[in-house]
Amino acid sequence: xxxxxxxxxxxxxxxxxxxxxxxxxxxxxxxxxxxxxxxxxxxxxxxxxxxxxxxxxxxxxxxxxxxxxxxxxxxxxxxxxxxxxxxxxxxxxxxxxxxxxxxxxxxxxxxxxxxxxxxxxxxxxxxxxxxxxxxxxxxxxxxxxxxxxxxxxxxxxxxxxxxxxxxxxxxxxxxxxxxxxxxxxxxxxxxxxxxxxxxxxxxxxxxxxxxxxxxxxxxxxxxxxxxxxxxxxxxxxxxxxxxxxxxxxxxxxxxxxxxxxxxxxxxxxxxxxxxxxxxxxxxxxxxxxxxxxxxxxxxxxxxxxxx
Amino acid sequence: xxxxxxxxxxxxxxxxxxxxxxxxxxxxxxxxxxxxxxxxxxxxxxxxxxxxxxxxxxxxxxxxxxxxxxxxxxxxxxxxxxxxxxxxxxxxxxxxxxxxxxxxxxxxxxxxxxxxxxxxxxxxxxxxxxxxxxxxxxxxxxxxxxxxxxxxxxxxxxxxxxxxxxxxxxxxxxxxxxxxxxxxxxxxxxxxxxxxxxxxxxxxxxxxxxxxxxxxxxxxxxxxxxxxxxxxxxxxxxxxxxxxxxxxxxxxxxxxxxxxxxxxxxxxxxxxxxxxxxxxxxxxxxxxxxxxxxxxxxxxxxxxxxxxxxxxxxxxxxxxxxxxxxxxxxxxxxxxxxxxxxxxxxxxxxxxxxxxxxxxxxxxxxxxxxxxxxxxxxxxxxxxxxxxxxxxxxxxxxxxxxxxxxxxxxxxxxxxxxxxxxxxxxxxxxxxxxx
Numbered sequence: 001x002x003x004x005x006x007x008x009x010x011x012x013x014x015x016x017x018x019x020x021x022x023x024x025x026x027x028x029x030x031x032x033x034x035x036x037x038x039x040x041x042x043x044x045x046x047x048x049x050x051x052x053x054x055x056x057x058x059x060x061x062x063x064x065x066x067x068x069x070x071x072x073x074x075x076x077x078x079x080x081x082x083x084x085x086x087x088x089x090x091x092x093x094x095x096x097x098x099x100x101x102x103x104x105x106x107x108x109x110x111x112x113x114x115x116x117x118x119x120x121x122x123x124x125x126x127x128x129x130x131x132x133x134x135x136x137x138x139x140x141x142x143x144x145x146x147x148x149x150x151x152x153x154x155x156x157x158x159x160x161x162x163x164x165x166x167x168x169x170x171x172x173x174x175x176x177x178x179x180x181x182x183x184x185x186x187x188x189x190x191x192x193x194x195x196x197x198x199x200x201x202x203x204x205x206x207x208x209x210x211x212x213x214x215x216x217x218x219x220x221x222x223x224x225x226x227x228x229x230x231x232x233x234x235x236x237x238x239x240x241x242x243x244x245x246x247x248x249x250x251x252x253x254x255x256x257x258x259x260x261x262x263x264x265x266x267x268x269x270x271x272x273x274x275x276x277x278x279x280x281x282x283x284x285x286x287x288x289x290x291x292x293x294x295x296x297x298x299x300x301x302x303x304x305x306x307x
Numbered sequence: 308x309x310x311x312x313x314x315x316x317x318x319x320x321x322x323x324x325x326x327x328x329x330x331x332x333x334x335x336x337x338x339x340x341x342x343x344x345x346x347x348x349x350x351x352x353x354x355x356x357x358x359x360x361x362x363x364x365x366x367x368x369x370x371x372x373x374x375x376x377x378x379x380x381x382x383x384x385x386x387x388x389x390x391x392x393x394x395x396x397x398x399x400x401x402x403x404x405x406x407x408x409x410x411x412x413x414x415x416x417x418x419x420x421x422x423x424x425x426x427x428x429x430x431x432x433x434x435x436x437x438x439x440x441x442x443x444x445x446x447x448x449x450x451x452x453x454x455x456x457x458x459x460x461x462x463x464x465x466x467x468x469x470x471x472x473x474x475x476x477x478x479x480x481x482x483x484x485x486x487x488x489x490x491x492x493x494x495x496x497x498x499x500x501x502x503x504x505x506x507x508x509x510x511x512x513x514x515x516x517x518x519x520x521x522x523x524x525x526x527x528x529x530x531x532x533x534x535x536x537x538x539x540x541x542x543x544x545x546x547x548x549x550x551x552x553x554x555x556x557x558x559x560x561x562x563x564x565x566x567x568x569x570x571x572x573x574x575x576x577x578x579x580x581x582x583x584x585x586x587x588x589x590x591x592x593x594x595x596x597x598x599x600x601x602x603x604x605x606x607x608x609x610x611x612x613x614x615x616x617x618x619x620x621x622x623x624x625x626x627x628x629x630x631x632x633x634x635x636x637x638x639x640x641x642x643x644x645x646x647x648x649x650x651x652x653x654x655x656x657x658x659x660x661x662x663x664x665x666x667x668x669x670x671x672x673x674x675x676x677x678x679x680x681x682x683x684x685x686x687x688x689x690x691x692x693x694x695x696x697x698x699x700x701x702x703x704x705x706x707x708x709x710x711x712x713x714x715x716x717x718x719x720x721x722x723x724x725x726x727x728x729x730x731x732x733x734x735x736x737x738x739x740x741x742x
Contacts, residue, residue, distance in 0.1 A: 014315065014392065020591040023579060024550040027536040027591070031604045031645060056548070056591070058580035060539045142383045149382045152410075168380060170406045170628050172413040172717045175705050177642055179712050193394065195385050285345030 015202050022049075022190040023056040025153060025176060029135050029188050030056075030063050032178030036135040036188070037094070037128075040066040042074075042082035043253040044210050045139030045191060048199055050089060051208050052190065053137075065092035067136070069124050071116040071255045072099035073234045078253055081211040096127040115258035121305040125161040128185055135178065135186040143195045145284055147299035153192045159183035161305035196251075196283050197276050204269035215272070216249045216265050227260035251283050315392040316522045319411040319448070321439035322421030324400040327456045331421060331494035331515070332384060332397055333362025338501035339516060341386050362494065380404065381411040388501075388516040395419070400435065405677045406628035409442055409717060413703075417450040417522045418443040418484075419515070421494075422471055424461045437478060437662035438677070444482040444664065445626065445679070445719065447525070447699060451479050451487045452518045458507065459493040465509040482664060488518045527588045528553035528698040531562065531610035534644035538603055539593060546577060546595050547602055551588035552644070552700035554610060558584050564600055565607045565691035566617045571598040605646030607691040607701070615693045615701055619686045622721035624659070624679060624695075625652075625706060629715060632673035634682075641686060641718070643704035649687035650706070656681040681721065695719035 029036050038053060040046045053062045066086055070079070086093035098119050102109045106126065107119045128136065142149045152168055154176040169177065180186060191199070203210065220231040222241045229235055231243045235257045248261035249272075266272040284298075298306075322328040336342045382397045396411035412418065420440065440451070453475045461467045472489040479487055490499055491507045492515060498504035501516045513521065531554035539546040556562075560573045577593045578586050586592045594608065602608075609615060631637075634652050641650040657666040659679040669680060695702035706716040 017315065017589065019579070020550055020589055023591040024536070027548055027550075028645065031536050032647075055579035057537075057539060058577075059541050143385045146382070149384065150380050165380060168407075169714050170410050170705075170717070172410060172705055173699065173703050174414070175642055175644075175703065177705065177707065177712075177714060179647075179707075181712055192383070193385070280344045282343035282345055285343060 012205065015198065015205060018194055018198055019052065019055075019202070021174070021193070022052045024174065025188065025190040026053055026056040026137065028176045029137060029154075029178055029186075032176075033135040033186070035131070035133050036064045036137060037067045037131070037133045038062070038064055038091075039136055039138040040068055040082065040086070040093070041139075041253065042068065042078040042085070042211060043139070044199060044203065044214055045141065047081075047085070047208055047210055048194075048202060049137065049139045049191060050085065051206060054089060062089060062091050064137075065094055067094045067096065067127065067133075069096045069120045069127075070098060071120060072097065072102075073116055073232075073256045075211070075213055075230070075250075075253060075256055075259075077213050078211045081209075085209070094127065094131070096123050098123050101126065115255050117255050117258055118301060118304075118306075121161075121301060125305045128161070133185060134180055135188050137188040137190065139191050140189050141191050141194050141196070141199075142189075144282075145298045147302055151187075151189060151192065153189055154178065155187045155189070156180065157185050157187060157305065161185075163187075163302045163305075165299070165303070197273065200269055200273050200276060204273060211253065213250045213253065215267050216247050218245055219248050219261065220244070221246050221248060221261060228262070229258075229260055230256055232256050314524050315394060316417060316519060316524060317394050317396070317415045318417050318419050318519060318522070319396045319398055319408070319415035319443065320419040320421075321398045321408060321412070321436070321443070322400055323423075323435045326400065326421040326423045326436075327494045328400065328421050329397060330362045331419075331454060331456065331492070331500065332395055334494050334497050334500045335395075335516060336384065336386055337362060338497050339386065339388060380407045389520045391520045393519050398439070405438065405442070408439055409446070409626060409628070412439075412443050412446050412448060413717065415443065415446070415448050416524045417452060417519070418448050419452045419454065419519075420475075421454050421456050422475060424455050424457045424467055424471060424491075440479060440482055440484065441661050441664050441679075442626070444484055445624065447696065449484055449486055450522055451475075451484045452515065452522075453479070453487060453489045454492045454494070454515060455489065456492055456494050458491045458498065459496060463491070463506045465507075468507075468509070478663075486523075488512060490515055490518065525699075528693075530554050530613040530615075530693075530698070531556055531560070531608075532588075532615070532693075532698060532701050533562075533592070533594065533608040534646075534701070535602060535604055535606045535608060536645045541595075544595060544599070545602075546593040547606075547608065548591070548593040549608075549645070550591045551586060553588050553698050555585055555587040556592065556594065556608075557586075561611045562596075562608050563611050563614050564596075564602050565609060565614065566689040567600070567606070568617070569598070569600050570611055571596045571600060573597075605644070607644065609691065615691045615698070617689050617691050619689045620653070621684050621686070621690075621692060622656070622681070623684055623704075624681055624719045624721055625716040626719075627674060627676060627678045627680070627716045629713070630674060630676045630678075631715060634672050634674065634680075636672070638709045639715070640707040640709045641684070641690075641704050642707060643690045643692065644701060646688070646690060647707075648690065649709065651685045653683045653685045656683065684718075692720045694721070 101107045101123045107122050152171045221228045222237050222243050237243050249264040266275045384395045386393045398408040398411040455471050468491045492499045499514050532552040533549050535547045536549045563570045574595045574597045639650045655669045658669040659666050693701040702720040704718040
């Protein structure tokens with residue numbers, strides 16, 4: 001048993017503050033919302049979020065289900081991790097399938113090799129409405145993107161699932177208000193104040209398991225628009241593109257068709273942290289082909305109901 | 308972006324439209340090497356083409372903001388200077404977005420304010436800027452870093468700088484902001500932002516980055532305050548989970564549960580699943596109590612001595628985000644820590660001028676947006692409150708429109724309280740109740 005908590009090891013104190021505040025947010029949502037759900041993609045941020053949720057309610061189980069929107073183009077390693085983790089946490093896992101939505105005609109298939117990222121919004125809003133979720137807890141961070149930097153920790157979505165960045169609820173101190181009108185819902189971002197580096201320092205400290213594609217591995221890739229994309233059944237080489245093997249890892253994890261790998265030899269959290277210190281390109285700039293087309297790409301998608 | 312173990316500084320950046328606030332923040336990040344290449348390219352783009360680096364574009368993240376060249380809502384930037392983490396809340400300057408400035412200022416340790424040197428002879432301290440400083444003061448931010456910007460456009464005149472510095476000091480001093488650093492800068496060119504400028508030989512103080520590193524963060528109050536968020540079921544009983552809003556809690560400590568005023572002891576204490584002997588604010592903890600009391604969400608566990616007041620009637624300062632009519636006739640909800648209760652405004656005492664915090668009698672029952680009023684509130688259920696000045700967590704609340712769920716105002720618990728009758732000391736020292 002530890003005798004005291006603070007002051008800690010100095011590098012750890014900052015993580016303790018972040019951790020305590022995120023747990024506070026999770027507990028507020030559990031206490032105030034009727035039917036929250038935790039968006040669990042299997043990526044590193046949502047893995048951290050699950051870890052925090054486990055701590056927040058320990059020894060009770062996490063009091064809400066997990067939800068993943070499966071584009072049908074996800075990394076198999078990530079899907080496997082998702083299933084194993086959900087079982088370990090003893091949580092109900094709801095998978096909303098973009099492929100099913102395409103088959104039912106709810107959304108339109110953008111075609112081979114095209115990102116299904118944007119389709120996720122419609123599928124997510126559909127499952128929110130069907131299941132009556134009033135709060136979706138996600139792992140987005142403000143340091144990821146300029147539009148995300150404008151987010152509240154607890155952010156209201158209209159009856160149409162839309163984000164109205166010009167009319168956000170004031171968010172004073174750490175008072176988070178969890179009530180909504182019928183049809184509206186909340187998006188909750190307990191990791192708002194965490195940076196990419198904080199996430200990795202925490203993964204290292206807490207020894208949080210991640211899908212292995214976050215660490216260096218050999219993979220068949222192809223280069224497109226200056227990015228290394230994984231060669232897969234969903235993404236094949238166009239004329240003039242060569243498929244080659246490279247030692248890579250992924251900084252973020254999403255749809256296989258739009259998530260780029262980086263050349264890396266980092267095999268452990270410590271090596272990843274060392275690597276992050278030298279990065280000159282932001283996380284999304286390095287790994288998300290879908291955000292590079294327009295300056296306001298993220299804002300547009302967020303307005304439509306994206307995570 | 309660098310890791311470190313030092314306390315995080317929360318900074319609210321404020322200023323009137325066109326004072327150059329977004330430019331300054333962009334410059335702070337750029338000159339300290341904290342802008343990624345792709346973010347830099349993004350901030351150098353004009354209508355899709357590459358152009359000159361415009362520091363202001365680093366923070367204005369919404370399409371409407373870039374189109375209009377203004378800041379509409381708070382944007383957060385994460386930086387570090389000399390190993391110290393700084394979270395910068397970039398607040399809007401427009402009057403109509405003042406509530407967003409309040410959102411940014413409520414968590415701040417320091418206000419970074421901009422003043423336009425080219426406007427020194429006319430209306431340097433616009434009402435909007437005074438209003439921002441007043442909000443900061445109201446929320447208890449005692450430290451100000453004032454940047455006299457656009458010094459390049461006034462030929463780096465020492466006279467201009469000193470004159471503005473005098474005005475800023477006078478206004479801030481009247482508002483009770485006493486820890487003031489005033490810096491001559493050119494945000495556009497980066498003078499005295501991160502790098503010391505040779506153009507201001509008359510100035511020997513810190514750069515903006517240096518001043519941020521030196522900020523003393525707010526000290527947390529010492530009296531034990533644990534607002535209960537949830538009761539967690541465990542074998543053999545319950546644990547009460549919450550984030551410490553003041554002081555420390557330890558095993559064996561004698562505590563009182565409010566508003567019921569039952570006393571008991573902390574049997575065991577957990578920090579996120581790990582058993583510990585002591586925890587200090589702002590840790591998220593769970594406690595087991597010796598007696599099987601009825602404790603639930605919204606209750607407050609506090610030190611037996613130095614406990615907060617329990618009130619159903621309190622005096623508060625309300626900062627209204629939107630205009631409101633029939634103030635004393637409407638029904639509200641109050642959210643205070645983790646408790647929501649129905650409330651009414653029983654009377655309006657005075658209206659406070661947001662530019663200098665002076666009070667005047669109030670006659671009307673309706674007010675425009677951004678009004679600050681002193682009022683008496685009547686609560687449906689008792690709340691355990693402190694004065695805002697002694698504990699910003701247990702001394703603050705939000706006022707909600709019960710029919711629309713809109714958040715109408717920020718509330719700060721004032722000085723005069725009407726207590727819940729009876730003899731409080733008797734209730735607090737009566738020992739554990741018979742079970």
